[in-house]
Amino acid sequence: VTPALRRPTPADHARVSAAIGVWWDHEEPGLGQRLRAEVPRLWFEHFTTTSWVADHPDGRLAGFLVGFLSPARPGSAYVHFVGVDPDLRRSGLGRELYARFAADAQRAGAHEVTCLTGPANALSVAFHRGLGFTAALDPDHEGPGEDRVLFHRSLGG
Ligand SMILES: CC(C)(COP(=O)(O)OP(=O)(O)OC[C@H]1O[C@@H](n2cnc3c(N)ncnc32)[C@H](O)[C@@H]1OP(=O)(O)O)[C@@H](O)C(=O)NCCC(=O)NCCS
Numbered sequence: 001v002t003p004a005l006r007r008p009t010p011a012d013h014a015r016v017s018a019a020i021g022v023w024w025d026h027e028e029p030g031l032g033q034r035l036r037a038e039v040p041r042l043w044f045e046h047f048t049t050t051s052w053v054a055d056h057p058d059g060r061l062a063g064f065l066v067g068f069l070s071p072a073r074p075g076s077a078y079v080h081f082v083g084v085d086p087d088l089r090r091s092g093l094g095r096e097l098y099a100r101f102a103a104d105a106q107r108a109g110a111h112e113v114t115c116l117t118g119p120a121n122a123l124s125v126a127f128h129r130g131l132g133f134t135a136a137l138d139p140d141h142e143g144p145g146e147d148r149v150l151f152h153r154s155l156g157g
Helices: 012-023 031-038 093-107 122-130
Strands: 004-006 052-055 061-069 076-084 112-117 134-138 148-154
Touching (some): 012 031, 012 061, 012 076, 052 093, 076 093, 093 112, 122 148
Parallel strands (some): 076 112
Antiparallel strands (some): 004 052, 134 148
């Protein structure tokens, strides 16, 4: 059964936050709890027109993507966080969430999507490469020793 995709509401913040705590811990114990603070409620209040959530048929969260159109870089869309229920991985939901976001971005006139991840997150690197993003390592991107992999994909054309 395909999860149902819809726009988030403020009520989704608590369930997405709880999911981050569990889903990212699946990759590395302790990581999920650290990352919860990086997706505060404001994403579910101010970025709902460029974000998506997916629900299992029984109402549990299946996946989410939060992103925005850059105010400073017109034509550029940015994905902040994307996550899929570990039970549902590799079934195409992550790809579908990105497709919905890319459609939002194109409708708004954007020509590219960017995002970043930590070099240790091999799954995220494989996923973004699988979706056709180019990847470039940016040393010290977030400060000394805080390297990040920057992803880029052109839209349309
Ligand atoms: C990254 C993530 C969102 C991918 O979601 P998903 O629904 O499993 O991904 P999809 O099934 O749509 O996969 C799309 C493509 O990505 C690549 N991919 C996905 N998972 C992969 C894996 N485990 N190994 C290699 N390639 C992978 C493949 O190219 C895949 O296409 P294919 O299945 O046709 O070969 C999910 O694994 C996740 O939530 N990970 C933990 C959170 C995270 O790291 N998020 C990203 C940083 S914010």
